[in-house]
Amino acid sequence: MSVRELSFQTVYDVMYKDKYSNALLEANLNKSNLNERDRNLANNIVMGTLQNYLYLEHVIAKLSDLSYQKLSKSVKVILTISLYQLFFLDKIPEFAICDEAVNLAARYAGNRSKSFVNAILRKAALMKENQSMFLDQLSKKEYLSIKYSFNMNIINQLYKKYGYDKLESMLKAINEYSKTSIRVNNLKADRDELIRDLRCEGFVIDESEHPDCLYISGHANPSHSRLYHEGKFNLMDKGAMELVLPLEPVEDDVILDACASPGGKTTYLSSLMNNKGEIHACDIHESRVSLLQGNIDRMGSKNIITHVKDMTILENEFFEKFDKILLDVPCSGIGVSKKRPEIKLKYEYDETLLKTQKLLLEQSTHYLKKHGRLLYATCTILPCENEMMMDWFLKNYPFKLVKMEFIMPNENSMGFFYSLMEKIND
Numbered sequence: 361m362s363v364r365e366l367s368f369q370t371v372y373d374v375m376y377k378d379k380y381s382n383a384l385l386e387a388n389l390n391k392s393n394l395n396e397r398d399r400n401l402a403n404n405i406v407m408g409t410l411q412n413y414l415y416l417e418h419v420i421a422k423l424s425d426l427s428y429q430k431l432s433k434s435v436k437v438i439l440t441i442s443l444y445q446l447f448f449l450d451k452i453p454e455f456a457i458c459d460e461a462v463n464l465a466a467r468y469a470g471n472r473s474k475s476f477v478n479a480i481l482r483k484a485a486l487m488k489e490n491q492s493m494f495l496d497q498l499s500k501k502e503y504l505s506i507k508y509s510f511n512m513n514i515i516n517q518l519y520k521k522y523g524y525d526k527l528e529s530m531l532k533a534i535n536e537y538s539k540t541s542i543r544v545n546n547l548k549a550d551r552d553e554l555i556r557d558l559r560c561e562g563f564v565i566d567e568s569e570h571p572d573c574l575y576i577s578g579h580a581n582p583s584h585s586r587l588y589h590e591g592k593f594n595l596m597d598k599g600a601m602e603l604v605l606p607l608e609p610v611e612d613d614v615i616l617d618a619c620a621s622p623g624g625k626t627t628y629l630s631s632l633m634n635n636k637g638e639i640h641a642c643d644i645h646e647s648r649v650s651l652l653q654g655n656i657d658r659m660g661s662k663n664i665i666t667h668v669k670d671m672t673i674l675e676n677e678f679f680e681k682f683d684k685i686l687l688d689v690p691c692s693g694i695g696v697s698k699k700r701p702e703i704k705l706k707y708e709y710d711e712t713l714l715k716t717q718k719l720l721l722e723q724s725t726h727y728l729k730k731h732g733r734l735l736y737a738t739c740t741i742l743p744c745e746n747e748m749m750m751d752w753f754l755k756n757y758p759f760k761l762v763k764m765e766f767i768m769p770n771e772n773s774m775g776f777f778y779s780l781m782e783k784i785n786d
């Protein structure tokens with residue numbers, strides 16, 4: 361399978377079969393026979409196309425005499441991946457992009473589509489240096505939505521809170537490349553020795569001011585490293601590491617991680633507690649708890665007890681059992697759409713999700729000891745899931761706010777939110 365065919369099939373399945381881009385792309389690359397350079401190119405095309413999908417659709421609609429909605433799904437995907445290469449990758453000749461697109465059209469959209477695909481790309485090539493014209497005559501909200509490819513459901517929620525300039529900088533930061541970070545597992549590895557060993561494996565390692573964080577790059581996937589399989593490190597965003605620290609876990613704590621899988625934060629808690637105390641890690645599905653247990657075993661965490669539990673339902677055995685609770689709730693995930701850009705394309709306001717978050721918060725109040733601390737966390741930037749949720753909770757339950765913070769997306773981190781609260785006497 362060629363680079364473009366793999367890219368086409370991956371983007372098609374993400375957009376029209378609701379697959380997760382990061383997992384699907386990795387699976388498709390692992391099944392392919394592509395060399396390292398072509399794997400990197402396929403990764404660039406897939407993730408870059410999805411990152412800019414609404415903009416690319418907008419350009420196609422501007423260039424086409426046919427209504428964009430009437431184009432076949434296959435033609436839409438062929439054109440978006442081809443336009444991405446034409447506008448954003450400067451080392452691929454225009455004729456090669458057009459030829460590959462026409463070949464894909466013949467195979468997946470029928471011979472009659474070949475001339476249409478070719479014509480659109482030829483028009484686009486003539487306007488490559490004047491792309492600003494595609495964004496003329498748009499409202500401020502439309503401009504932000506199309507330029508940065510965030511659907512209007514997101515823009516409408518955030519515009520009122522942040523205004524144009526601040527929102528634009530946030531959207532730009534979410535879209536921009538961020539470094540891949542790893543967490544040093546202090547239960548198994550010495551930081552300096554791990555740096556040396558990873559460099560010996562061919563990785564480029566940059567140090568971070570965070571004591572447990574390193575930045576990793578190179579041609580190979582870090583999860584394929586022997587050191588990863590030995591549990592010497594875990595793939596974990598720097599922002600996710602920072603999110604755990606306000607809970608201040610200590611060795612004799614009894615902690616609940618209520619939505620724990622796949623276990624990155626759970627095992628970090630274990631490391632911070634020096635494998636002492638007790639952590640109860642729950643998730644709703646057996647398959648997710650199995651994944652969680654695998655990561656616990658790999659990382660050498662001995663103080664974690666796993667449970668298959670729906671934590672929206674009251675668990676009497678947990679009544680006032682815990683000193684601290686990490687409640688990393690299911691959320692819209694807008695803050696981490698760098699790694700799954702389809703999130704920002706498909707987001708819809710979801711009352712069911714908000715209800716789940718409220719239920720998890722409500723049940724967690726029963727599990728904390730008096731003066732115990734609850735850390736509510738999301739990987740989104742939407743007020744309805746963050747500060748508005750905290751306003752509702754603090755008005756209705758006997759807790760006081762200790763600290764609330766956004767971890768804003770930047771070149772070193774994706775976007776997160778947390779609120780640390782303390783239970784007070786009724």
